Amino acid sequence: MAKRRRIPQKKLKEPDEFISTTARIISWTVENLKLILIGFIIGVLVVVSLVFWRIRTRNREVEALNSFYRALEMLTSAEDPSSKGYQEAIDEFERIQREYPRTGAVQLAQLQLGQGFLNSKQYDKAMETYRKFLDSDPREELYRLLALQNLGYAYEGQGNYQRALDSYQSLVSEGESFLQPWGYLNVGRCYEKLGKGKEALKVYGIFLEKFPDSTMAALVKNKIGMLGGSSDTSSR
Numbered sequence: 001m002a003k004r005r006r007i008p009q010k011k012l013k014e015p016d017e018f019i020s021t022t023a024r025i026i027s028w029t030v031e032n033l034k035l036i037l038i039g040f041i042i043g044v045l046v047v048v049s050l051v052f053w054r055i056r057t058r059n060r061e062v063e064a065l066n067s068f069y070r071a072l073e074m075l076t077s078a079e080d081p082s083s084k085g086y087q088e089a090i091d092e093f094e095r096i097q098r099e100y101p102r103t104g105a106v107q108l109a110q111l112q113l114g115q116g117f118l119n120s121k122q123y124d125k126a127m128e129t130y131r132k133f134l135d136s137d138p139r140e141e142l143y144r145l146l147a148l149q150n151l152g153y154a155y156e157g158q159g160n161y162q163r164a165l166d167s168y169q170s171l172v173s174e175g176e177s178f179l180q181p182w183g184y185l186n187v188g189r190c191y192e193k194l195g196k197g198k199e200a201l202k203v204y205g206i207f208l209e210k211f212p213d214s215t216m217a218a219l220v221k222n223k224i225g226m227l228g229g230s231s232d233t234s235s236r
Contacts, residue, residue: 064105067096072112081120090116107138114150118157126154145171145179152186156193165190181211188223197227 071092078086093113100106110133117126130151138144152167168190171183184207191200204220204227211217 060100061103061105064096064100064103064109067092067100068105068109068112071096071109075112075116081116086116086120090120107133107136107140107143111143111146111150114147114154118150118154121157123154123157126157127151130154141174142177145174145177148174149179149182149186152190156190161190161193165194181207181214181216184210185216185220188220192223192227201227 071089074085074092075089078089080086090113093109093116096109097106097113100109110129114126114129114133117123117129130147133147134144134151138147148167148171152164152171155161155164155167165187168183168186172180172187174180184203188200188203188207191197191203201224204224207214207220208217208224214220
C-alpha cells in the first residue's frame with residue numbers, strides 16, 4: 001500500500017490566510033465606501049469643472065475678439081476723432097477692458113484705445129492707457145514697442161519733450177525693429193525742441209549710419225544742414 005504524503009502545515013494555512021486577507025479588504029472597502037464615493041464624485045466634479053472652464057474661457061476669448069473687431073470697424077469708419085461714432089468706438093474699447101480683463105483681446109483693445117485718445121488729442125487719457133499697458137509687462141514685444149512710441153507722442157502732444165525723449169530713447173534701446181528708425185528721428189526731434197542742437201546732430205548722424213538707404217535719409221540730411229552740421233561728420 002502506497003505511503004500517503006503528508007501535507008506541510010504551512011500549505012494548509014495558505015488558503016485560510018488568503019481568505020482572511022480578502023475578507024479584510026472587503027471589510028475595509030465596505031467601511032470606507034462613503035469616503036471612496038465622495039472622492040470619486042469630487043474627482044468627477046473637478047474634471048467637469050475644468051471642461052466647463054475651458055469652454056467658458058474659449059467663448060470669452062471669441063466674444064472679446066468679436067467686440068474688438070466691431071469697435072475697430074467703428075473707429076476706422078468714423079469721419080473724424082470728434083464724431084459720435086469715434087467716441088462710441090472708444091467706449092467699446094473701454095468696455096472690453098472692463099469685461100474681458102484676462103483675454104488676449106484686451107491688450108489689442110488697450111493699444112487701440114490709446115490710439116483713439118491720441119488721435120482725439122486726449123493726451124492725459126492716452127498716457128494713462130499706455131502706462132497701464134506697459135506696467136502689465138506685455139509678452140508681445142511689438143505691442144510694447146508700439147506703446148512706447150505712442151506714449152512719446154502723447155507727451156509731445158502736451159509739450160513735455162523731456163518725458164517724450166525718455167520714451168523714445170527706451171524704444172531705441174530695445175534693439176533693432178521696424179520702429180527703430182522712427183525712434184531715432186523722434187529722439188532727434190525732441191532734442192531740437194529742447195534746444196539741444198549738438199545732441200540732435202549726433203542722433204541724426206547715427207541714423208544715417210544705421211539706415212543710409214532709408215526713404216527718410218534725405219529729410220535727415222536736410223535737418224542736419226539746418227542745424228549747421230555735415231551729414232558726413234555729424235556723428236563723429
